[in-house]
Amino acid sequence: MTDSVVQVRKLWTTFKNGDKETIVHKNLDLTVRRGEVLSLVGGSGTGKTVLLRQILGLETPSKGEIIVLGKPVAELSGQGAASRVGMLFQQGALFSAFTVLENIAFPLRELKILKDDLIRETAMVKLQMVGLPPEAAGKMPSDLSGGMIKRVALARALIMDPPLLLLDEPTAGLDPESSDSFCALLRTLHQGMGLTVVMVTHDLDTIFELSSRIAVLASQKVIINDVPSQVVTLDHPFIHDFFLGARGRRAMALLPGSPPPI
Incomplete structure (x- = not known):
């Protein structure tokens, strides 16, 4: 039986605004298997990024249980969490006053257990693992292109070699060439480091290029969590609209054995 890296059980997420209560997740279950790339997709308001942040421990669900790497997610918070789970935020979330190298090194410096020369090394x-040259180390975030910001943020997320990597819209805002290059980098790192990856994305090319499985959020739960070729066969309005339009058919050409797009 395949080990599970993340288990979400009977999860409820509710938000209150005055007397009004909005239920985002209701009895949601999700399992992430070791070594896979799992994509979370769904319409607006289905709580994809909320779920990602709950897995990271940045938000707390109203009810339910989240087990990450064999422990309740609350036990992963605080110092040392970056050694278990890495996170790439949508906009990179780099510190504007820090150089590239200082941004990458930040999680290690916070632990205060290594000497400065070892942290720098x-x-x-x-830095070089994510395809950036050594001379980029002294640049400021304001000097970087969108693709470089993503790579620096990815290097920071991986600085402590975590077994689990969370990605929020990893190719958002990138031009097609940069997006393809970043996908290739993610594929190489996933295979080379033995990572388990959970990814929120709307980009169909990224989904079909990288995903081992796709979990679709709709009706406040995960309605299917399966390989891409099976997900697209489910009779559901979101799947029809998202995967089976012209863009979806073109992207599905990446799947082994798929017919050419019409």
Whole structure:
């Protein structure tokens, strides 16, 4: 039986605004298997990024249980959490006053257990691992392109070699060439580091290029969590609209054995 890295059980997420209560997740179940790339997709308001942040421990569900790497997610919070779970935020979330190298090294510096020269060496290794040259180390975030910001943020997320990587819209805002290049980098790192990846994305090319399985959020729960070729066969309005339009058919050409797009 395949090990599970993330288990979400009977999860409820509700938000209150005065007397009004909105239920985002209701008895939601999700399992993420070790070594896979799982994409979370769904319409607006289905709580994809909320679920990602709950897995990271940044938000607390109203009810239910989240087990990450064999422990309740609350036990992963605080110092040392970055050694278990890495997170790439949609806009990169780099510190504007820090250089590239300082941004990458930040999680290690916070632990205060390594000497400065070792921290710098480790950060330089990660800088080159994500395809950036050594001379980029001294640049400021304001000097970087969108693709470079994503790579620096990814290097920071991986600085402590976490087994689990969470990605929020990893290719959002990138031009097609940069997006393809970033997908290729993610694929290489996933295979080379043995990562388990959970990804929220709307980009169909990214989904079909990287996903081992796709979990579709609709009706306040996960309605299917399966390989891409099976997900697209489910008779559901969101799946018809999202996957089976012209863009979806073109993207599905990436699937092994798929017919060419019409």
